[in-house]
Amino acid sequence: MSLTDAQPDGAVPELSGAEIVIQALVDEGVELVFGYPGGAVLHIYDALFKQGSLKHILVRHEQAAAHAADGYARATGKCGVCLVTSGPGATNAVTGIATAYMDSIPMVVLTGQVPTPFIGSDAFQEVDTVGITRPCVKHNFLVKDVRDLALTIRKAFHIATTGRPGPVVVDIPKDVTDPNIKIPYVYPREIKLRSYNPVEKGHLGQIRKAVDLMLAAKRPVFYTGGGVVLGDGSAQLTELVKATGFPITSTLMGLGAFPMTDPQFLGMLGMHGTYEANMAMHETDVLIAIGARFDDRVTGKIEHFCPHAQIIHIDVDPASIAKNVKVDVPIVGQVASVLADMLRLYREQQPKSPANALNDWWTKIGEWRALNCLKYPANTTAIKPQFAVETLYKVTNGELYLASDVGQHQMFAAQFYPFDAPRRWINSGGLGTMGYGLPAAIGAQLAHPEAQVACISGDASILMCIQELATCQQYRLPIKVVLLNNGYMGMVRQWQELFYESRYSHSYVDALPDFVKLAESFGHVGMRIERPEDLEDAMREAFAMRDRFVFLDVIVDPTENVYPMIMAGKGHHEMQLSPSHSDRELA
Amino acid sequence: MRHIIAVLLENEAGALSRVAGLFSARGYNIESLTVAPTDDPTLSRMTLVTTGNDEIVEQIKKQLNKLIDTVKLVDLSEGDHIEREMLMVKVRAERPDREELKRLVDIFRAKIIDVTEVSYVIELTGASRKLDAFIAALPEGLIIEVVRSGPTGIARGSKGLTL
Numbered sequence: 001m002s003l004t005d006a007q008p009d010g011a012v013p014e015l016s017g018a019e020i021v022i023q024a025l026v027d028e029g030v031e032l033v034f035g036y037p038g039g040a041v042l043h044i045y046d047a048l049f050k051q052g053s054l055k056h057i058l059v060r061h062e063q064a065a066a067h068a069a070d071g072y073a074r075a076t077g078k079c080g081v082c083l084v085t086s087g088p089g090a091t092n093a094v095t096g097i098a099t100a101y102m103d104s105i106p107m108v109v110l111t112g113q114v115p116t117p118f119i120g121s122d123a124f125q126e127v128d129t130v131g132i133t134r135p136c137v138k139h140n141f142l143v144k145d146v147r148d149l150a151l152t153i154r155k156a157f158h159i160a161t162t163g164r165p166g167p168v169v170v171d172i173p174k175d176v177t178d179p180n181i182k183i184p185y186v187y188p189r190e191i192k193l194r195s196y197n198p199v200e201k202g203h204l205g206q207i208r209k210a211v212d213l214m215l216a217a218k219r220p221v222f223y224t225g226g227g228v229v230l231g232d233g234s235a236q237l238t239e240l241v242k243a244t245g246f247p248i249t250s251t252l253m254g255l256g257a258f259p260m261t262d263p264q265f266l267g268m269l270g271m272h273g274t275y276e277a278n279m280a281m282h283e284t285d286v287l288i289a290i291g292a293r294f295d296d297r298v299t300g301k302i303e304h305f306c307p308h309a310q311i312i313h314i315d316v317d318p319a320s321i322a323k324n325v326k327v328d329v330p331i332v333g334q335v336a337s338v339l340a341d342m343l344r345l346y347r348e349q350q351p352k353s354p355a356n357a358l359n360d361w362w363t364k365i366g367e368w369r370a371l372n373c374l375k376y377p378a379n380t381t382a383i384k385p386q387f388a389v390e391t392l393y394k395v396t397n398g399e400l401y402l403a404s405d406v407g408q409h410q411m412f413a414a415q416f417y418p419f420d421a422p423r424r425w426i427n428s429g430g431l432g433t434m435g436y437g438l439p440a441a442i443g444a445q446l447a448h449p450e451a452q453v454a455c456i457s458g459d460a461s462i463l464m465c466i467q468e469l470a471t472c473q474q475y476r477l478p479i480k481v482v483l484l485n486n487g488y489m490g491m492v493r494q495w496q497e498l499f500y501e502s503r504y505s506h507s508y509v510d511a512l513p514d515f516v517k518l519a520e521s522f523g524h525v526g527m528r529i530e531r532p533e534d535l536e537d538a539m540r541e542a543f544a545m546r547d548r549f550v551f552l553d554v555i556v557d558p559t560e561n562v563y564p565m566i567m568a569g570k571g572h573h574e575m576q577l578s579p580s581h582s583d584r585e586l587a
Numbered sequence: 588m589r590h591i592i593a594v595l596l597e598n599e600a601g602a603l604s605r606v607a608g609l610f611s612a613r614g615y616n617i618e619s620l621t622v623a624p625t626d627d628p629t630l631s632r633m634t635l636v637t638t639g640n641d642e643i644v645e646q647i648k649k650q651l652n653k654l655i656d657t658v659k660l661v662d663l664s665e666g667d668h669i670e671r672e673m674l675m676v677k678v679r680a681e682r683p684d685r686e687e688l689k690r691l692v693d694i695f696r697a698k699i700i701d702v703t704e705v706s707y708v709i710e711l712t713g714a715s716r717k718l719d720a721f722i723a724a725l726p727e728g729l730i731i732e733v734v735r736s737g738p739t740g741i742a743r744g745s746k747g748l749t750l
């Protein structure tokens with residue numbers, strides 16, 4: 001049943017503000033809303049109760065509502081939607097909004113607000129939501145008149161999903177949703193904002209310049225990022241990389257946009273990237289950056305960044321270009337469109353370049369690869385976290401939607417779980433939000449009910465949104481949590497070991513719960529695995545339970561560190577390899 | 588380098604705070620900022636003065652353009668332009684000082700717009716440097732209060748910053 005169904009043909013329905021909110025979401029094609037009720041949104045929740053087209057998922061904390069909407073968006077490419085109340089509801093959601101903002105995730109956040117006459121009076125559960133969220137949204141709105149509601153919601157979706165995507169907050173005072181005030185409802189289809197016109201197609205002259213550089217390159221490399229995933233440019237990217245035969249590396253956010261098991265893929269770059277990817281960056285003469293934003297985790301010391309390269313940068317956001325690094329050929333446009341044009345122009349020119357022109361370059365890369373930079377020590381009696389991720393890969397055939405928390409486990413997953421498709425790897429890169437993983441997995445599982453969804457987490461991160469175990473039970477979500485339990489905030493401990501002479505200040509996680517019992521208390525299956533030889537069978541058993549949520553508490557070596565690593569202030573060519581590499585091998 | 592940037596903004600609640608927030612969040616310098624509605628009531632025009640090297644100013648302009656409320660933007664310092672700022676200064680004006688003050692007002696083509704037994708309010712419009720010079724020229728100890736609008740600017744020639 002839809003709120004507008006009862007109308008005779010052609011007649012415009014009269015709806016209250018609360019009904020408009022629901023109907024606008026339905027008309028926008030939204031299937032799922034993640035939310036948590038409260039006073040300021042009670043009219044909306046009542047309208048939600050009375051309809052049947054929009055599904056609402058009740059989370060257990062508003063931060064999780066935002067993360068779940070974000071996870072849903074990353075797993076599908078659609079806009080995530082969440083609904084929270086005023087005051088604490090809105091402030092709880094802020095971490096989730098900022099997380100989405102940093103990674104450019106399309107999301108619409110509806111927040112309740114105190115009634116308009118009370119705004120500014122320090123009313124009960126009043127906060128300046130528009131003010132608080134301003135620095136971490138793409139845009140936000142305060143709707144003061146019910147007649148603006150439908151148009152504002154349409155604008156919010158338009159802004160969130162076009163150009164460089166991002167979260168948009170719509171703050172709705174309670175009186176605007178008054179069930180007794182009904183107005184004619186028409187959902188605007190087309191929208192034009194004179195102040196907002198994101199670029200679609202890239203400038204052909206610039207693309208031609210880029211292609212000329214690429215054809216003349218002796219040591220080219222593609223450096224791709226989250227923008228390729230966000231802009232659904234994976235197919236075009238893969239075709240271009242295949243056509244050129246160039247090596248390719250990706251940021252943490254772009255993993256899977258190009259198949260990671262393909263021999264042309266050098267692994268991730270940056271702080272915990274591979275030796276071969278970072279060396280290729282250092283030696284390249286033509287860098288083709290695509291939907292990546294030259295983050296400090298990626299560039300290393302900026303003075304040492306790509307010292308020999310001419311840089312081509314494709315990005316939909318002009319402000320991303322030349323922000324941190326000078327660029328020779330800027331191209332503003334949507335990845336998919338620009339890459340299609342680039343491929344066409346490249347193919348027109350291609351025959352001029354000899355097929356084996358890159359042999360020397362690939363030979364060099366082969367030498368770097370031979371170092372086997374991800375090599376790690378064999379399991380002793382303890383499970384190595386790297387081995388745990390490799391086993392996970394084996395057991396799931398690399399086909400997971402894998403959400404991650406933040407820490408060492410996140411890096412191990414990025415290094416040892418090669419994704420061959422985009423939107424499978426769901427993690428917080430820009431903000432690095434612990435607590436993101438479990439709710440994001442909820443969003444991904446609801447988006448893909450038949451797919452296998454897992455959350456890789458750490459003993460510290462998982463406790464930051466542990467209440468969502470209840471949500472998983474309520475909606476019978478068969479997610480698998482793979483907890484790499486090292487008893488530490490491993491990433492923090494690693495830095496303290498390396499840079500603070502092993503003074504482990506408050507990074508030891510004392511008083512951990514019994515995760516098996518904890519999972520069971522929420523109605524889930526819990527398993528604890530302590531020995532390397534038990535791991536694969538346990539994982540197989542867990543993933544065979546297709547309709548159950550399983551919490552795998554994997555006890556791993558507490559002292560393992562993430563390598564290789566670019567230390568602070570170093571360049572790509574100065575990577576530190578793990579101690580399991582002999583001194584002779586060290587770069 | 589000093590840049591004077593003119594921005595056409597949607598005349599929406601909060602547009603000004605988005606600009607101000609952008610400058611503080613990204614640590615950009617802001618020397619002055621003025622804003623008022625235009626002949627089109629749906630648009631405000633803002634003039635802001637900032638300093639920074641070329642890269643920073645380029646980023647500032649891109650970030651300003653990125654704001655959803657920004658309709659158009661021009662860096663006036665890139666071409667021929669005219670800048671004007673308005674100053675009102677309240678000075679002590681007792682008998683012995685009145686003649687000297689009036690002479691200065693004449694020289695600078697300022698105006699006395701309020702008079703009491705003991706004070707004047709003087710108005711002066713011009714380039715910011717002229718205003719500085721006027722303030723410097725006022726006899727010591729007479730200034731009671733200074734208020735300046737911050738510079739506004741417009742490009743020379745027939746082209747306008749309009750929709």
Ligand SMILES: Cc1cc2nc3c(=O)[nH]c(=O)nc-3n(C[C@H](O)[C@H](O)[C@H](O)COP(=O)(O)OP(=O)(O)OC[C@H]3O[C@@H](n4cnc5c(N)ncnc54)[C@H](O)[C@@H]3O)c2cc1C
Pocket residue numbers: 102103104163164165224225226227228230231232250251252253254268269270271272273290291292293294295297298314315316317320333334335336406407410411428429430431432433491
């Ligand atoms: C513990 C930890 C360690 C980390 N270590 C590393 C590391 O070793 N290596 C690493 O790479 N990262 C690492 N990160 C992540 C890092 O912090 C950044 O989040 C990441 O590098 C940014 O990725 P990106 O450049 O792809 O940008 P994103 O944040 O994904 O930005 C996407 C870019 O693409 C553009 N874009 C968006 N949509 C489109 C479109 N349709 N068309 C064209 N352009 C578009 C955007 O404007 C933006 O510039 C780490 C994070 C954590 C938490």
Ligand SMILES: Cc1ncc(C[n+]2csc(CCOP(=O)(O)OP(=O)(O)O)c2C)c(N)n1
Pocket residue numbers: 405406407408409410432433434435457458459460461462484486488489490491492
């Ligand atoms: C909300 C939040 N607080 C603090 C941090 C800083 N931080 C980054 S990693 C980390 C430790 C994570 O520990 P755990 O979840 O156990 O993962 P591990 O590194 O041990 O795999 C911390 C505290 C953060 N990223 N997010």
Ligand SMILES: [Mg+2]
Pocket residue numbers: 407458459460484485486487488489490
């Ligand atoms: Mg840990």
